[in-house]
Amino acid sequence: MGRGRHAGYDDQREAILAGAARLFAGHGYSATSMNQVAQACGLSKATLYHYYRDKYALLFSIADSHVERLQRIVVETAQADGEPRERMHLLIRRFVQEYADAQDAHWVLTSEVRFLEPADRQRVLDRERAVVAEFAKVIAGLRPDLDEATLAKPLTMLLFGMVNWMFTWMKPEGALDYEAMAPIVTDLFLGGLQAVQAPQPALAQNRQLSRG
Incomplete structure (x- = not known):
């Protein structure tokens, strides 16, 4: 009978993916070696190969697992009760x-997926398209006329344009964090500039203090 995986096997795999994603995002997939990944993760090269057979397997796992998590979010939201506005x-x-917790993986997905085999x-x-389709369904539920005008998908892509690249300009020490930005993005998308509500100063100050 074969030996089973140890209790921390999956956690170690996730830690390796996070370390590899950080290197791929910072230096590029092509410029990163398995030796660098092993060093960044505090592992021997032999141990790293126990979890992932090569650098390509790391790249695919980073991209696929990131999109799988996004796909799971849209599926769970589609199954939740509530009106389209609430689901949005x-x-x-x-x-x-x-995205706040997966900035490196998202960078890899958007920039390095070109290195994957067809x-x-x-x-x-296909996973990404499924995510876009679910968002478009919610928009169509809010505005059926826009769906009939084939605008639901373009509007979804405009929304992603706001959300996907937030990490490129958000500063960890800034007055706003991701939690504060989420309702702002929603208000702007659903109601336009006149619908945006400024976060309460007390809440923003508390978040700043909590980081200290």
């Missing part, structure tokens, strides 16, 4: 939260 609030909040790249793209 929930979708945006959960995506912003996910079949693997197609798998990732």
Whole structure:
């Protein structure tokens, strides 16, 4: 009978993916070696190969697992009770939260997926399309006329344009964090500039103090 995986096996795999994503995002997939990944993760090269057979396996796992998490969010939201407006609030909040903790993986997904083999790249793209389709369904539920005008998907991509790249300009020490930005993005998307509500100063100050 074969030996089973130890209790921390999955946690170690996730830690390796996080370390590899950080290196790929900072230096590029092509310029990063397995030796660098092993060093960054505090592992021997032999131990690293026990979890991932090569650098390509790391790249695919980073991209695929990141999109799989996004896909799971839209599926769970679609199954939740509530009107389309409520689901849109929930979708945006959960995506912003996910991106806050997965900036490196998201960078890899958007910039390094070109190095994947065609079949693997197609798998990732199919997952991305499923995510876009679920967002478009919510927009169509809010505005059926826009769906009839084939605008639901373009509007979804405009929304992603706000959310996907937030990490490129958000500063960890800034007055606003991801939790505060989520409702702002929702208000701007659903109601335009006149609908945006400024975060309460007390809440923003408390967040600053909590980081100290």
